[in-house]
Amino acid sequence: MFSGIVQSVGKIAAMEPRGGDVRLVVDADGLGVDGIALGDSIAVAGVCLTVVAIDATRLAFDVSNETLACTSLGSLVVGSGVNLEKALRLADRLDGHLVSGHVDGVGRVLAIEPDARSQRWTFEVPAELAKYIAGKGSVCIDGTSLTVNQTDGARFGVNLIPHTIAVTTFKDRRVGDAINVEIDLIARYVERLLRG
Structure with missing residues (x-):
């Protein structure tokens, strides 16, 4: 779950084709990758994605064809900006509204x-x-x-x-x-x- 309060704007560092879908790599320097672990959820342009790799300030996500078809992620190019938000913790303030990251x-x-x-x-x-x-x-x-x-x-x-x-x-x-x-x-x- 997320709040819809953007914590940082990242930049698309790579869109790597992988077996028919895509590995999305985001430079998330402004978000801060400290405390982020493999398997964590991050909202990327409003889409809940799972962290599959961390390299310095970059986060990688595997994006399925379903997600590419149902969101605007497939139209992104290297250098595109994306809103980023870490998942909520139960003790966090809810400043926006409850957001699932499941784009409609x-x-x-x-x-x-x-x-x-x-x-x-x-x-x-x-x-x-x-x-x-x-x-x-x-x-x-x-x-x-x-x-x-x-x-x-x-x-x-x-x-x-x-x-x-x-x-x-x-x-x-x-x-x-x-x-x-x-x-x-x-x-x-x-x-x-x-x-x-």
Whole structure:
């Protein structure tokens, strides 16, 4: 489990084809690899991945074809920035919202507009995810916990304050970019309970 509070921005150091899938190597110098062990979970651009190798400041992850198909990880190139977060411990503060790192789909950045010192961002998600996104609810974009301002069909908007832009990959995002979307965990379970 994660909180959606990005701890560092890493850089893709390698995307190595391995037997049909990929070994992703991330330079995680800013995250600090002390205390990270093989088998630990790290959220990489919002995707929960398992550490399979550690080399100085670099972390390696094996990424399956399923994960490549269901997230934006397959479109990354060497040098791409990725939001990073270590898994929560039971004693940690929960500053964002509960995030599993299980991406529900890939959306797109539709618009970025100034709004005083903030920026108003508009995203579009696959239609089947739109019903889970509610005004003033939580959503996780590329591993960042955000509050939804408004919804309009498969589109929704958020405001990003200068701090969030500065410490995440949002500073490098452009209109048209793909984004990993994880809906709120509670919305998933409520729907399941209602369906019986």
